[in-house]
Amino acid sequence: MIRFEGAGKRHPDGTVAVEELDLDVPEGRITVLVGPSGCGKTTILRMVNRMVEPTAGRVLLDGQDVAGLKATTLRRGIGYVIQQAGLFPHRRVLDNVATVPHLLGWDRKRARARAAELLELVGLAPETAKRYPSQLSGGQQQRVGVARALAADPPVLLMDEPFSAVDPLVRAGLQEELLRLQSELNKTVLFVTHDIEEAVRLGDRVVVLREHGRIAQLADPHTLLTAPADERVAAFLGRDRGLRGLGLRPAADVALLPADGVHHGWRLEPDADGRPAAWVRGPERRDAPSFAPAVDSLRAALDAAVLSPAGLAVAVGADGRTTGLASRAAVLAALGAEGGGAPADAPQPDAPQPDGAGAGRGR
Numbered sequence: 001m002i003r004f005e006g007a008g009k010r011h012p013d014g015t016v017a018v019e020e021l022d023l024d025v026p027e028g029r030i031t032v033l034v035g036p037s038g039c040g041k042t043t044i045l046r047m048v049n050r051m052v053e054p055t056a057g058r059v060l061l062d063g064q065d066v067a068g069l070k071a072t073t074l075r076r077g078i079g080y081v082i083q084q085a086g087l088f089p090h091r092r093v094l095d096n097v098a099t100v101p102h103l104l105g106w107d108r109k110r111a112r113a114r115a116a117e118l119l120e121l122v123g124l125a126p127e128t129a130k131r132y133p134s135q136l137s138g139g140q141q142q143r144v145g146v147a148r149a150l151a152a153d154p155p156v157l158l159m160d161e162p163f164s165a166v167d168p169l170v171r172a173g174l175q176e177e178l179l180r181l182q183s184e185l186n187k188t189v190l191f192v193t194h195d196i197e198e199a200v201r202l203g204d205r206v207v208v209l210r211e212h213g214r215i216a217q218l219a220d221p222h223t224l225l226t227a228p229a230d231e232r233v234a235a236f237l238g239r240d241r242g243l244r245g246l247g248l249r250p251a252a253d254v255a256l257l258p259a260d261g262v263h264h265g266w267r268l269e270p271d272a273d274g275r276p277a278a279w280v281r282g283p284e285r286r287d288a289p290s291f292a293p294a295v296d297s298l299r300a301a302l303d304a305a306v307l308s309p310a311g312l313a314v315a316v317g318a319d320g321r322t323t324g325l326a327s328r329a330a331v332l333a334a335l336g337a338e339g340g341g342a343p344a345d346a347p348q349p350d351a352p353q354p355d356g357a358g359a360g361r362g363r
């Protein structure tokens with residue numbers, strides 16, 4: 001666990017980057033720091049690996065004051081990913097990733113084998129390994145950056161706006177990838193962004209900051225969206241926060257209708273394996289948008305229902321086979337049934353303030 005105890009940073013010119021921060025970053029979870037430009041996010045992050053030394057208070061890593069640890073040793077246990085990946089331009093991708101294990105004293109062959117394994121883990125094709133960073137797209141470079149940060153298998157990952165330099169589609173892919181990786185690796189992640197959408201998508205806990213690193217709210221994404229601490233936090237979350245909240249609610253409880261029957265003249269046609277093939281009405285055939293209740297969010301379910309010519313989303317199981325149909329009304333009823341509280345299958349936060357860890361993250 002990372003603990004900030006009254007940690008502050010005042011620069012020699014008198015600028016107070018961070019006033020006095022008390023914050024616990026729990027193990028194995030993603031904690032996101034979000035806030036406007038200049039509020040101290042990067043400073044907070046860098047106090048952990050001693051790239052910034054606090055001028056007040058202290059930062060503890062597993063109970064040890066980081067100020068008492070040798071910076072190089074400390075940093076080997078902490079992966080660090082920054083915007084633009086920060087790769088060595090003159091080294092091939094494989095060697096960029098192999099650098100850290102090599103520094104740790106692994107022989108070249110083992111370090112490279114580990115690097116190849118990590119590149120695969122972050123979803124890069126093997127041929128990418130031989131290229132130089134400039135020969136990769138921005139999104140691929142970020143993946144290499146993540147692979148490199150993971151190379152020494154550090155328990156802690158610091159990520160400073162790692163995905164902000166890539167276009168929205170690539171960014172969404174990288175976010176998905178990070179969540180997938182995290183579900184396997186369970187790192188203690190401290191992630192900085194100025195994008196609230198990214199914060200609620202990735203964070204188990206979201207820390208909304210204002211100037212001088214003051215905490216405006218610390219909550220799980222669902223609590224944040226449904227119960228912002230004050231007007232300023234609400235304004236920061238944006239006007240469509242309710243709708244975005246739908247994206248955090250699992251679709252598991254949506255009531256399903258049987259998949260046979262005719263709905264406004266439309267009938268669902270299965271393929272030979274029982275997967276939804278099309279909606280059919282006389283000579284008309286249309287796509288049958290679907291959602292998977294076990295993994296998708298209410299937003300995905302509503303989206304599928306809105307796009308369906310019959311007004312019904314097709315629910316599918318893990319094997320892709322149809323399990324039922326969901327009307328728009330059923331999706332909204334599932335939303336209402338939970339009364340605006342935390343997702344039904346998630347532990348209830350102890351208290352929304354100041355700590356509200358633990359809501360689920362349906363997609």
Ligand SMILES: Nc1ncnc2c1ncn2[C@@H]1O[C@H](COP(=O)(O)OP(=O)(O)OP(=O)(O)O)[C@@H](O)[C@H]1O
Binds near residue numbers: 018035036040042
């Ligand atoms: N070396 C420095 N000397 C003086 N002031 C500094 C120095 N480094 C940072 N600051 C100031 O400290 C404050 C916090 O900076 P920091 O980079 O942590 O903010 P941030 O929230 O990460 O911003 P952004 O989202 O724009 O990256 C800012 O007002 C910044 O101008």
